């Protein structure tokens with residue numbers, strides 16, 4: 260089992276309500292990422308990359324059962340032997356539209372999915388989207404990982420539960436806007452430090468109506484140190500992580516052994 264992984268974050272601009280343009284943008288960024296001399300092991304996309312927050316038209320735009328997205332990402336991950344955490348998309352199901360991540364391994368097999376469980380009222384998610392009801396868990400090269408989406412990082416119980424169930428790395432696709440950059444950085448850093456895990460967060464750039472998304476995608480190590488952080492422009496960010504650091508940080512400060520869950 261290898262403990263070293265090279266991560267690529269596709270910090271992309273998303274055209275609201277234009278899945279075709281977004282598929283085209285994603286394709287060109289994916290092709291660029293796999294053409295790198297240090298080809299990534301895992302590629303991560305932002306939240307709702309197929310439609311953006313086109314919530315008033317989301318029933319028409321959402322991908323039915325995610326079939327188009329899944330077929331496309333599965334074929335790409337197999338062709339290029341790369342894991343893909345396919346951000347999230349608007350996924351049409353029989354009982355509503357969900358904000359859903361799919362994950363694929365190097366053979367193009369689906370290895371996990373997660374539908375956002377905390378809907379963000381400030382962006383009207385609860386009016387148009389249905390909330391998921393299960394954890395996002397998967398294995399990457401034999402390492403347990405977790406998935407959350409954007410607003411979920413405000414709920415420390417969720418990442419703690421994923422960590423208690425074995426997660427050593429956490430993927431966080433997002434569409435997190437100004438003016439809350441301080442919250443974004445602080446919450447991601449806190450989730451990394453308190454759970455002694457890698458946090459891999461991919462945010463979008465650009466504007467949607469009056470809302471401006473700041474990028475600043477980040478990879479944090481289990482000490483909470485920043486390995487890479489984007490600026491506000493569209494970019495592909497790369498980070499090399501070594502999962503053996505999780506065990507050594509947890510051995511040095513044994514937070515998980517020292518917990519007193521009977522008291523709180």
Ligand SMILES: NC(=O)CCC(=O)C(=O)O
Pocket residue numbers: 306379382408409410411413433434435436439442
């Ligand atoms: N898309 C989201 O969940 C945005 C969350 C956000 O901006 C926040 O402040 O929380």
